[in-house]
Amino acid sequence: MRKIQYLLLSASLISFAILSCSQTKSKGPVSPTGYDLTKPQKYGMPDILQEISGIAFNKGDNKIVYAEMDEDGALFSLPLGTKDETKTKFGKKGDYEDVTIAKGWVIMLKSNGDLYSFPLSETKNAEVSKVTETTGLFPKGDYEGLFADETTGNVYVLCKTCKQDKDTKVTSGYVLTLQSDGTLKSAGNFSIDVSQVDNLSGKKKGTFHPSALAVNPLTKEWYIVSSVNKALVVADSKWKIKAVYHLSSNEFNQPEGIAFDNAGNLYISNEGSETTVGNILRFDYKKP
Template sequence: MKKYAIIYLSALLSVMSFSCAQSQQKKITSPKGYDLTKPTKYKMPDDLLEISGITFHQGKPDVFYAIQDEEGKLFFGNLGDTRVEHTKFGKHGDYEDLAICNNTVFVLKSNGKIYTFPLGEIKDQELTHVQELANILPAGEYESMYADEAAKKLYVLCKNCETEKTTKSSTGYIFNILPNSTVQAAGNFKIEVKQITDLIKDNKIKFRPSAMAHNPVTKEWYIVSAVNNLLVVADASFKVKAAYSLEHKTFLQPEGLAFDSKGNMYISNEGDEFSRGSVLKFNYSGAK
């Protein structure tokens, strides 16, 4: 009996040790002031199954603006509503992100083209004052854009560019936003991939950012990569400070990122044949 008791105890300890290891592996860490395990989930209507970008105007969350990556339409409405309005600005295409500066909407296409149109005209069924800004970015694939309304600057981050190895860095481009809603090159920046790999202990990743936004409270840059299942936080100079794993069961395919004026974070996720597109809201509780 004593022999069997020892065997049983040994087996029990092994199971407990395994369970503990599994629990530690599944522990999710979050940026200061946020809890990535406790979002408020807003399901999107069918039109936004493939939601690819989200933003607010002047940080006001009462109305959200979004695009999806197949139709040249701007969608807008209230989070939680079963229906949203839309206006058409372009032909079918792979549209990935959007931003608003003052009264101009900027939409980023995956090939680096940017479309601009007046925010005040979006109640029209189809927009007529649309500008296409071409040949302002190097050849490549782009999914991340942010507009600084106060500084009147536009930031675009490359996902996969021909001029660089994405195992080394991801280059971003800065533009001055001109009064006529066009842009003027004003410099660039880099996200050094080694700074990320040092944090996550994986030196083989190819960093492929899918959205970026500036936190108005902490003054940090937040960058989402759906391919890498990561949320990266960088300082004002784009030096990487932290990286957080995103659980697939919560973040089905994170393609959009925005903050409201209070620092609450919103991440949009594309849906699939089983799940609707969604926007996850993470309340900011202050740095602790």
């Protein structure tokens, strides 16, 4: 009898230890330092941006947000906090995934890796007069993440699903340089080791499929959103992952875009659904 009681007690202690470890593992920080991902300021989008995807600011100025939606070859601009959008047509209908702005140029990313660039000044018009199309720079795949550095002119493209990454724990990325005439030239590649995403998040995320990326102007860290995994990944300047944060479905319906303003405030755009409108969530930076 005592032996049975001893075995039962031992089993209970082991179960408690396992549960405690599991709970401890999942109780990491819920937000990056300086932000509270549970308390956003919400900006509802106009109906035409129900499927809002990528977002960008010009030189970090948050007065005007530039956005695109998946199905239309157009760039939308609107004062943040309003629904007074301006539409500028630049291409045919297609699966456009992200937008970025640098050195007076708008760059749009199509899911197949094609890029379209035109002067930001053209957004005053209903249609762009001349668009530079760049194709064939990347292997075939599905691309959603795009970011351009205003200072260096470097442009970064991140693969969502690519053949060369299949059955690996690596996500491929590519670096381009933005020329003064809006053309884009290959300048190298990089990779992100995502093997620690599950461990750092405390949740089973599965294969990593990034949707958008941006550099935090205060820390110079990369912030990468994955809509499929409902995760925000923070990496250092050399792409080493430092932390992973879960994005709750209560706030993040379908996170597809990310941007920062000059003050380091964080913005994440979400596609809408039958019950929710497309929106941009703002998370103000507060110095720790």
